[in-house]
Amino acid sequence: MAQLGIESVLVAGRGPAACAVMSACARLGVKSVAVHSEAERSALHVRLADDAVLLGPAPASESYLAVDRIVEAARRSGVSAVLPVPPALAGNARLAAAVLAAGLTWVGPDADVLERLGGDGVEPASERGLLAWVTADGLRFPTFVSRDRAAGIARVSWTPGDGDPAELPRSAKRLVDVGWRGLVTVGVSPDGELAEVAAGFSLDMAVLERAHGVDAVELALRSAGGPAAVAAAPAGPAARAAVAVQLRSTLPPGTAGRVTGRLPVGRSGGPGAEVVSVRGYEPGDRLDGWYDALLATVSAAGPDIASAARAASDVLSALPDTGVPHDGADVCAVLGRLAAGRAVPTA
Incomplete structure (x- = not known):
């Protein structure tokens, strides 16, 4: 799409996050190329893409996280850009440098910025965080989040209430000063300083999308497309309360299963609420x-956090038998406390 400055991308990632990126690319008129391992030749993110390239064997170190293979796949596919999805790839300075050396566009902060600021390559899990789109003019769509950290995973994230700071941490300005451009997810320490810093599409990023009514994929592509593409970005509506949750299988590590029921997908919601669900698997996968x-993943926006939490909970509560065990009941319990206005334990 001309106004984005990028017409085709290799989407480096898998699972629901990659599926969301593929769907966004289709809406934006950008050709998407998926990557996959031998174990996921027919995965949903592959089926949603316009084209796909095999990276290698099943182990992630030999496929999804293999820098040289990702760059070679981008060369072979003929795309103009590489869009890394998870922080593990988006924060990889070596991958960023290799993509640029291959004459391709890197959708994310420059390699030297990742080196200096320490793109941590992990999902920030601090109890408090900040999401934003960083441009040369400052942080746009800044969104504070609180996180439920059960089992060490921020499986529920939401916009906090009135008791949280209205001003950005002073250290957040450093993101602009050092040249960070694009999406950022950070952890905020108890003293208000930035802790973890992550590029790419963190699991929290849906909170920013719902809160501000914007498309994170579009914002990332605009950053890579240049100043004109950034300047043409929509302003977005007034911010709303938002929540995002992750539905995870509870199968023992290393255990395979098969999805037999329909996972949530698409847009829904009642009066004043908007819900967006993205699945990584379809029945039979x-x-x-x-x-x-x-x-x-399920994310929702509403006039207040209680409304958003109820809307997300309604989607998860209506799930049929999926064929694999999951933590939906635990997630709904967290959403129930948010809907009732009760504090959520974070450890």
Whole structure:
């Protein structure tokens, strides 16, 4: 699409997050090329893409996280850009440098910025965080989040209430000063400083999308497309309360399964609420024991956090038997406390 400055991308990632990127590319008129391992030749993110390239064997170190293979796949596919999805790839300075050396566009912060600021390559899990789109003019769509950290995973994230700071941490300005451009997810320490810093599409990023009514994929592509593409970005509506949750399989690590029921997908919601669900599997798909157990994500926006939490809970509560065990009941319990206005334990 001309106004984005990028017409085709290799999407480096898998699972529900990659599925969301493929769907966004289709809406934006950008050709998407998926990558996959031998174990996921027919995975949903592959089926949603316009084209696909095999990276290698099932182990992630030999496929999804293999820098040289990702760059070679981008060369072979003829795309103009590489869009890394998870922080593990988006924060990889070596991958960023290799993509640029191959004459391709890197959709994310420059390699030297990742080196200096320490793109951590992990999902920030601090109890408090900040999401934003960083441009040369400052942080746009800044969104504070609180996180439920059960089992060490921020499986529920939401916009906090009135008691949280209205001003950005002073250290957040450093992101602009050092040249960070694109999406950022950070952890905020108890003293208000930035802790973890992550590029790419963190699991929290849906909170920013719902809160501000914007498309994170579009924002990332605009950053890579240049100043004109950034300047043409929509302003977005007034911010609303938002929540995002992750539905995960509880199969033992390394155990495979098969999805037999329909996972949540698409847009829904009642009066004043908007819900967006993204699934990583369809009925009949194999859940391979090699990778992350994330089944689907559900994010919702509403006039207040209680409304958003209820809307997300309604979607998860209506799930049929999926064929694999999951943590939906635990997630709904967290959403129930948010809907009732009760504090959520974070450890």
